[in-house]
Amino acid sequence: MSETWLPTLVTQTPQEGYELAVKLSRVAVKMTQPDGDVRAKIRADYEHDANALIAASSVVAVHFQTIAQANNHWKDR
Amino acid sequence: MSETWLPTLVTQTPQEGYELAVKLSRVAVKMTQPDGDVRAKIRADYEHDANALIAASSVVAVHFQTIAQANNHWKDR
Amino acid sequence: MSETWLPTLVTQTPQEGYELAVKLSRVAVKMTQPDGDVRAKIRADYEHDANALIAASSVVAVHFQTIAQANNHWKDR
Amino acid sequence: MSETWLPTLVTQTPQEGYELAVKLSRVAVKMTQPDGDVRAKIRADYEHDANALIAASSVVAVHFQTIAQANNHWKDR
Amino acid sequence: MSETWLPTLVTQTPQEGYELAVKLSRVAVKMTQPDGDVRAKIRADYEHDANALIAASSVVAVHFQTIAQANNHWKDR
Amino acid sequence: MSETWLPTLVTQTPQEGYELAVKLSRVAVKMTQPDGDVRAKIRADYEHDANALIAASSVVAVHFQTIAQANNHWKDR
Numbered sequence: 001m002s003e004t005w006l007p008t009l010v011t012q013t014p015q016e017g018y019e020l021a022v023k024l025s026r027v028a029v030k031m032t033q034p035d036g037d038v039r040a041k042i043r044a045d046y047e048h049d050a051n052a053l054i055a056a057s058s059v060v061a062v063h064f065q066t067i068a069q070a071n072n073h074w075k076d077r
Numbered sequence: 078m079s080e081t082w083l084p085t086l087v088t089q090t091p092q093e094g095y096e097l098a099v100k101l102s103r104v105a106v107k108m109t110q111p112d113g114d115v116r117a118k119i120r121a122d123y124e125h126d127a128n129a130l131i132a133a134s135s136v137v138a139v140h141f142q143t144i145a146q147a148n149n150h151w152k153d154r
Numbered sequence: 155m156s157e158t159w160l161p162t163l164v165t166q167t168p169q170e171g172y173e174l175a176v177k178l179s180r181v182a183v184k185m186t187q188p189d190g191d192v193r194a195k196i197r198a199d200y201e202h203d204a205n206a207l208i209a210a211s212s213v214v215a216v217h218f219q220t221i222a223q224a225n226n227h228w229k230d231r
Numbered sequence: 232m233s234e235t236w237l238p239t240l241v242t243q244t245p246q247e248g249y250e251l252a253v254k255l256s257r258v259a260v261k262m263t264q265p266d267g268d269v270r271a272k273i274r275a276d277y278e279h280d281a282n283a284l285i286a287a288s289s290v291v292a293v294h295f296q297t298i299a300q301a302n303n304h305w306k307d308r
Numbered sequence: 309m310s311e312t313w314l315p316t317l318v319t320q321t322p323q324e325g326y327e328l329a330v331k332l333s334r335v336a337v338k339m340t341q342p343d344g345d346v347r348a349k350i351r352a353d354y355e356h357d358a359n360a361l362i363a364a365s366s367v368v369a370v371h372f373q374t375i376a377q378a379n380n381h382w383k384d385r
Numbered sequence: 386m387s388e389t390w391l392p393t394l395v396t397q398t399p400q401e402g403y404e405l406a407v408k409l410s411r412v413a414v415k416m417t418q419p420d421g422d423v424r425a426k427i428r429a430d431y432e433h434d435a436n437a438l439i440a441a442s443s444v445v446a447v448h449f450q451t452i453a454q455a456n457n458h459w460k461d462r
Contacts, residue, residue: 005323010383025105033356042357047109050119056362063369068143068146070382070383092159128206130196134210138216145163145223152164211259222297222301227300227301245391245394279423281428295451300454304455305394333442337438346432351435363439374446378459
């Protein structure tokens with residue numbers, strides 16, 4: 001991953017911040033399991049697993065908190 | 078999800094903030110599993126699973142912390 | 155849940171703050187599983203499950219951190 | 232639990248703060264499972280379970296962060 | 309591990325901060341299981357386990373939050 | 386544990402802070418399971434368990450965040 005995929009934590013809206021949080025939660029998985037085919041197979045499993053879906057949502061929550069802090073909670077807008 | 082579903086983190090009361098936290102915790106699940114029928118089936122399972130219910134509550138807790146920060150903990154009211 | 159159950163995060167003491175954190179951790183479970191009979195049955199299970207008890211304590215910890223921030227850690231008292 | 236068990240988050244040292252964090256992590260378990268005999272039995276199980284011990288340590292970590300914030304990380308001493 | 313592997317939390321970009329977070333998440337595993345061969349074997353397992361991949365991503369998220377705070381969320385750039 | 390094992394959260398470098406975080410994550414386990422022989426046996430198990438290693442890393446991450454805050458993220462150096 002030598003290209004730039006995270007130039008800034010600043011987003012225009014909370015919603016864009018949330019979408020960035022989803023992205024950040026997935027990058028760590030990609031870095032640990034770079035093989036797209038394997039990830040696709042794993043994904044097919046966990047998309048039907050409540051515990052995995054909730055755990056994934058938990059990672060998004062932590063990243064969203066970080067991004068919200070970076071944007072001063074979008075209060076300046 | 079191209080429509081606006083998260084225009085702001087500001088809420089009138091802590092209780093509305095909590096309800097928003099519940100919503101945020103569910104959006105990540107929706108983004109990972111967009112099929113409503115599959116989600117309904119998964120939901121039927123985990124609604125009876127103590128560990129899943131507690132894990133879901135944990136995600137709400139993190140989002141609620143973020144939203145509380147965004148609202149200065151509703152101390153200005 | 156249309157009645158007001160969370161008017162403020164401010165409490166008189168850290169102990170009341172902790173009790174509020176316990177309450178907040180349970181509300182998310184109630185919102186996901188509104189049926190009291192089902193909850194009572196689930197509760198009977200997880201009250202004997204160390205992992206579930208610890209996970210529940212973890213949710214309380216996050217809410218308590220939020221409430222402590224809202225009360226400036228009760229340092230003004 | 233009507234007696235006062237948490238009058239303050241302020242402690243003299245980081246070590247006392249850590250010990251308070253351990254206490255806070257256990258109170259939530261007590262509130263969910265008030266029966267001391269049941270807790271003793273559960274404890275006998277999880278004391279030999281690596282995952283439960285690590286999970287318990289995780290709850291302590293969150294409470295310790297809260298207590299450290301309440302004490303300005305003991306930097307004024 | 310007597311050599312210096314963490315001289316600073318400051319990074320030039322959010323992306324470098326994220327990569328540092330991944331590194332930090334792995335160091336604790338190394339400290340607990342110093343045997344590289346054992347780690348390689350464990351890694352082969354968990355690279356195909358959705359829950360482990362998500363849990364690893366969760367650790368990255370916490371470290372990334374810390375690093376983002378250390379860099380003032382890269383807002384000064 | 387009546388001796389002093391945590392006199393301060395201040396460390397000279399981020400790396401020392403990380404090592405302190407590892408220590409803090411282990412103390413809670415010791416307090417819950419004081420028997421060194423039992424801990425050694427448990428450790429032998431979880432050192433080969435990816436999920437336990439990742440969970441342990443997660444506890445370190447939370448403590449490291451606390452210690453980084455206590456040291457102003459080592460920015461004054």
